[in-house]
Amino acid sequence: MKISGQLTTLPDRVVDAIRNAIGPGPSVLHEPTFNGNEWLYLKECLDSTFVSSVGKFVDRFEGDLARFTGAKHVVAVVNGTAALHIALKLAGVKADDEVMIPALTFAATANAVTYCGATPNLVDSEVRTLGIDAAKLRDYLHKQTEQRAGQCVNRTTGRVIRAVVPMHTFGHPVDLDGLLAVVHDYNVAMVEDAAESMGSYYHGQHTGTFGLMGTLSFNGNKTITTGGGGAILTDDAALARHAKHMTTTAKLPHAWEYRHDEIGYNYRLPNLNAALGCAQLEQLPAFLASKRKLFEQYQAAFVPVVGVKLLVEPEACRSNYWLQTLLLDAGQESQHDLVLKATNAAGFMTRPAWVLMHELAHFKDCPRMDLAGAESLSQRLINIPSSASLVPVAV
Numbered sequence: 001m002k003i004s005g006q007l008t009t010l011p012d013r014v015v016d017a018i019r020n021a022i023g024p025g026p027s028v029l030h031e032p033t034f035n036g037n038e039w040l041y042l043k044e045c046l047d048s049t050f051v052s053s054v055g056k057f058v059d060r061f062e063g064d065l066a067r068f069t070g071a072k073h074v075v076a077v078v079n080g081t082a083a084l085h086i087a088l089k090l091a092g093v094k095a096d097d098e099v100m101i102p103a104l105t106f107a108a109t110a111n112a113v114t115y116c117g118a119t120p121n122l123v124d125s126e127v128r129t130l131g132i133d134a135a136k137l138r139d140y141l142h143k144q145t146e147q148r149a150g151q152c153v154n155r156t157t158g159r160v161i162r163a164v165v166p167m168h169t170f171g172h173p174v175d176l177d178g179l180l181a182v183v184h185d186y187n188v189a190m191v192e193d194a195a196e197s198m199g200s201y202y203h204g205q206h207t208g209t210f211g212l213m214g215t216l217s218f219n220g221n222k223t224i225t226t227g228g229g230g231a232i233l234t235d236d237a238a239l240a241r242h243a244k245h246m247t248t249t250a251k252l253p254h255a256w257e258y259r260h261d262e263i264g265y266n267y268r269l270p271n272l273n274a275a276l277g278c279a280q281l282e283q284l285p286a287f288l289a290s291k292r293k294l295f296e297q298y299q300a301a302f303v304p305v306v307g308v309k310l311l312v313e314p315e316a317c318r319s320n321y322w323l324q325t326l327l328l329d330a331g332q333e334s335q336h337d338l339v340l341k342a343t344n345a346a347g348f349m350t351r352p353a354w355v356l357m358h359e360l361a362h363f364k365d366c367p368r369m370d371l372a373g374a375e376s377l378s379q380r381l382i383n384i385p386s387s388a389s390l391v392p393v394a395v
């Protein structure tokens with residue numbers, strides 16, 4: 001018989017709490033739910049023969065996304081990484097520039113910077129949001145840069161710092177007010193990587209709509225999925241037009257002539273994927289309600305567990321709770337791998353946060369500030385089963 005209370009080990013207590021919250025398992029980390037019009041819309045695509053880059057679902061998906069997020073313009077693309085690539089290019093990121101990104105992020109954020117020929121410059125994260133620490137960023141730019149002809153230049157490397165890309169980690173909004181003030185004061189563009197935060201709000205406004213541009217991802221593991229897919233959000237009509245042009249091979253409209261006016265990309269979201277997206281977006285309110293309910297069940301189960309906390313949405317924010325997240329208390333780092341091992345062995349798929357960008361061989365020489373916050377977080381974060389299907393809610 002199991003002894004209750006704090007006499008058992010921390011990994012055992014975590015397994016018990018997960019079981020109390022969601023039942024016996026097994027449970028994967030995140031699986032999609034297809035309970036809506038997916039079959040209907042996909043069949044409509046096949047029946048119409050419009051399966052590829054032209055078709056009514058692409059336009060409809062862009063319109064539906066604009067309505068949901070409040071962005072004036074939306075350009076749907078093949079994935080979130082491509083969305084970031086184009087958004088950064090349109091923000092003016094060029095070869096030999098630097099772009100400030102969190103060290104604690106998925107590799108796509110850093111990869112997109114390098115696709116522009118630029119170098120990631122890594123920023124520390126704060127424990128409250130898991131995202132960019134605006135105060136540390138301000139301090140770094142104050143000490144490390146100077147303004148030359150209206151540009152923010154890194155004194156050590158001589159390169160222009162062109163943009164900041166905050167990321168809303170696991171769906172929790174970053175300190176956008178703090179960041180907007182910094183990018184304003186230092187003449188740097190802000191492009192939000194909102195890949196994980198579809199349905200998350202900062203002070204009542206949807207994430208991804210605060211910067212010059214924002215990007216979403218609809219990969220299979222995200223809150224809604226198109227199989228693969230992404231989108232660029234912006235309120236700037238000219239940027240939106242250029243984004244659409246660039247992601248559709250930069251071809252000039254003409255009845256028969258194939259003429260392109262710049263190097264373009266084949267990044268347009270196919271109609272099949274957009275059809276899936278339209279059906280998924282209809283269910284997003286239900287997914288968000290399920291994820292919030294799941295959070296509440298985990299919260300109740302984890303209250304008595306000493307040594308670990310469940311991550312709560314930041315103040316004045318509404319998180320989509322894309323991935324539920326445990327944070328081990330400082331001093332409990334030695335339990336990190338033991339908790340991962342015990343939970344996975346018990347049939348609950350859990351995983352650590354990403355290996356930090358500067359710990360990857362190809363990014364180890366990137367310029368960066370002191371990253372003590374991100375390093376501590378990466379030794380203490382654990383994502384636990386988070387699918388909306390764990391707690392079905394009808395809305």
Ligand SMILES: *Cc1c(COP(=O)(O)O)cnc(C)c1O
Binds near residue numbers: 106217
């Ligand atoms: C998912 C994700 C992306 C984009 O991923 P794609 O698979 O290309 O759609 C970008 N940044 C972050 C932080 C992500 O989690």
